Amino acid sequence: MSSTAPREPMVVAEQVHKSFGSNHVLRGISLEVSRGEVMCLVGPSGSGKSTFLRCINHLEKINSGRISVDGTLIGYRENNGKLYELSAREAAAQRAGIGMVFQRFNLFPHMTALQNVTTGMVRVQGINQSDAEIEAKKILERVGLSEKLGHYPAHLSGGQQQRVAIARSLAMRPKLMLFDEPTSALDPELVGEVLDVMKELASTGMTMIVVTHEMGFAREVADSLIFMDGGVVVESGKPIDVLNNPQEARTKSFLSKVL
Amino acid sequence: MQSTNHPPIKAVPLRHPFRWAVALFLVLSAAAFIVDAAHRSAYDWKSFRKYIFDTRVLQAAGVTLALTALAMTFAITLGISLAVMRRSPNPVFRSVSWLFIWIFRGTPVYVQLVFWGLLSTIYHSFFVGIPDIHFNNFYLGFHQAISQNFSLFWIAVIGLSLNEAAYMAEIVRAGLLSVDAGQEEAATSIGMSWWATMRYVVIPQAMRIIIPPTGNEIVSMLKTTSLVTAVPLVTDLYARTRDISAETYNPIPLLLVASAWYLAFTTILMVIQYYIEKRFARGQATLMAAAS
Ligand SMILES: Nc1ncnc2c1ncn2[C@@H]1O[C@H](COP(=O)(O)OP(=O)(O)OP(=O)(O)O)[C@@H](O)[C@H]1O
Numbered sequence: 001m002s003s004t005a006p007r008e009p010m011v012v013a014e015q016v017h018k019s020f021g022s023n024h025v026l027r028g029i030s031l032e033v034s035r036g037e038v039m040c041l042v043g044p045s046g047s048g049k050s051t052f053l054r055c056i057n058h059l060e061k062i063n064s065g066r067i068s069v070d071g072t073l074i075g076y077r078e079n080n081g082k083l084y085e086l087s088a089r090e091a092a093a094q095r096a097g098i099g100m101v102f103q104r105f106n107l108f109p110h111m112t113a114l115q116n117v118t119t120g121m122v123r124v125q126g127i128n129q130s131d132a133e134i135e136a137k138k139i140l141e142r143v144g145l146s147e148k149l150g151h152y153p154a155h156l157s158g159g160q161q162q163r164v165a166i167a168r169s170l171a172m173r174p175k176l177m178l179f180d181e182p183t184s185a186l187d188p189e190l191v192g193e194v195l196d197v198m199k200e201l202a203s204t205g206m207t208m209i210v211v212t213h214e215m216g217f218a219r220e221v222a223d224s225l226i227f228m229d230g231g232v233v234v235e236s237g238k239p240i241d242v243l244n245n246p247q248e249a250r251t252k253s254f255l256s257k258v259l
Numbered sequence: 260m261q262s263t264n265h266p267p268i269k270a271v272p273l274r275h276p277f278r279w280a281v282a283l284f285l286v287l288s289a290a291a292f293i294v295d296a297a298h299r300s301a302y303d304w305k306s307f308r309k310y311i312f313d314t315r316v317l318q319a320a321g322v323t324l325a326l327t328a329l330a331m332t333f334a335i336t337l338g339i340s341l342a343v344m345r346r347s348p349n350p351v352f353r354s355v356s357w358l359f360i361w362i363f364r365g366t367p368v369y370v371q372l373v374f375w376g377l378l379s380t381i382y383h384s385f386f387v388g389i390p391d392i393h394f395n396n397f398y399l400g401f402h403q404a405i406s407q408n409f410s411l412f413w414i415a416v417i418g419l420s421l422n423e424a425a426y427m428a429e430i431v432r433a434g435l436l437s438v439d440a441g442q443e444e445a446a447t448s449i450g451m452s453w454w455a456t457m458r459y460v461v462i463p464q465a466m467r468i469i470i471p472p473t474g475n476e477i478v479s480m481l482k483t484t485s486l487v488t489a490v491p492l493v494t495d496l497y498a499r500t501r502d503i504s505a506e507t508y509n510p511i512p513l514l515l516v517a518s519a520w521y522l523a524f525t526t527i528l529m530v531i532q533y534y535i536e537k538r539f540a541r542g543q544a545t546l547m548a549a550a551s
């Protein structure tokens with residue numbers, strides 16, 4: 001982990017391939033996300049957006065290519081040109097530094113909002129319970145939920161649950177946050193409160209990759225936008241350019257459906 | 260909230276005369292039976308009172324409880340291991356687990372107990388080699404009841420646990436499967452190890468599914484211990500009351516004594532189960548609403 005030069009990107013993916021059996025889902029994805037950049041990933045259903053995010057987090061193993069985050073190869077260690085698979089413990093340590101927010105929140109239903117946030121600090125980082133609680137309260141306040149510390153997920157609205165989920169990830173002090181359609185499962189009137197939290201996060205310089213159908217958010221907040229289809233990057237660039245002036249036929253037809 | 264402006268409905272409630280008639284009939288029949296039984300000499304309530312707190316009966320009840328507690332402890336531990344093995348990517352573990360469950364669920368527990376009893380005579384030295392346990396004086400009678408039949412007691416525990424483990428494995432497996440895959444994913448994504456994920460995220464949620472049938476299994480085990488006579492172990496509640504009644508020539512009061520103790524224990528277990536289930540229902544919207 002050499003201290004990296006400020007110009008080095010946070011995420012580098014090179015020719016990433018991933019298959020599930022005979023289903024070749026990712027067919028050579030290459031991209032770079034710089035530090036503090038917010039990248040939106042859009043594309044039709046089944047194009048491999050979720051799979052790509054899960055590969056960055058090593059929840060899925062890639063078949064070929066390489067992904068590195070903050071200058072460190074994900075899932076493997078390279079020694080004299082040879083790759084060695086990381087141990088479960090090392091892989092877990094890598095994941096702890098990469099936050100992930102899911103479409104369906106996946107909060108722990110048997111824990112209160114506060115416990116959802118402290119559990120990673122206590123069980124993974126080994127912080128003691130009372131320090132973790134102090135820190136967790138700050139983070140929950142940041143996402144506007146200081147009133148809901150003792151509530152179980154079942155008693156929170158979808159928007160509140162998703163904000164707890166974001167807080168749970170932030171508690172691990174990640175250097176990168178991955179969002180997989182964070183607002184798709186929400187009632188329309190609750191989308192705004194989650195996007196506001198994400199905007200605030202972006203403004204503090206967090207590096208974020210966001211799979212979303214919220215083109216307004218992409219336009220307003222994202223630094224770059226990638227259009228994926230069939231497991232490849234079809235088009236990429238500044239959100240305004242891609243959204244207002246798409247070059248590829250596939251991008252045009254997709255955007256005409258969602259805009 | 261709306262009571263001042265909108266008066267509550269005043270209506271004559273629907274009557275249920277048939278329900279009342281049936282209930283009355285049942286209550287009267289039960290009362291008649293109890294009054295009759297209280298006076299009938301065959302029940303011999305005097306002997307019942309004499310033996311219900313008899314030292315030998317109390318010790319036997321202790322043996323039955325010890326058999327249940329030990330057998331269930333081993334069965335739950337082994338059952339969890341078998342359930343986890345069934346999930347393992349290693350095909351050897353999966354096959355061993357499957358084979359174990361196939362054999363122990365597929366043959367009667369009585370037959371298994373006879374078999375372990377016979378096996379112990381074949382491999383005598385092994386079972387004699389199991390060390391004794393020290394009990395303090397307060398439990399001396401109980402201690403003797405166990406230690407005189409020491410190897411038989413442990414053979415019974417082993418026989419009961421192995422059989423029960425097969426059932427527990429299936430219960431635990433269903434519980435683990437009931438937890439949404441997103442839970443494991445979320446825990447993994449914050450850097451939890453596989454074991455921490457199981458321990459703090461998956462198993463606590465699986466508990467809600469595992470506990471009710473496990474409660475049934477404990478109650479069922481309490482009664483299955485009456486089969487240990489197949490080993491043959493004769494210090495448990497049922498065998499002991501049967502032996503006493505062989506001296507008194509009147510089996511009915513002692514059957515009632517045994518039944519009363521079994522019933523008392525299962526009642527206590529039901530109460531404990533109620534509180535445990537409430538505890539593991541934490542975070543369940545529907546259950547919490549129902550409770551409040
Ligand atoms: N664990 C898995 N096992 C087998 N196939 C999978 C698995 N996960 C994803 N796939 C397949 O990979 C393809 C891409 O799925 P993915 O979820 O990445 O798409 P997506 O772009 O996120 O779509 P959506 O917008 O619907 O979320 C699909 O054909 C899907 O069936």
Ligand SMILES: [Mg+2]
Binds near residue numbers: 049050
């Ligand atoms: Mg997806």
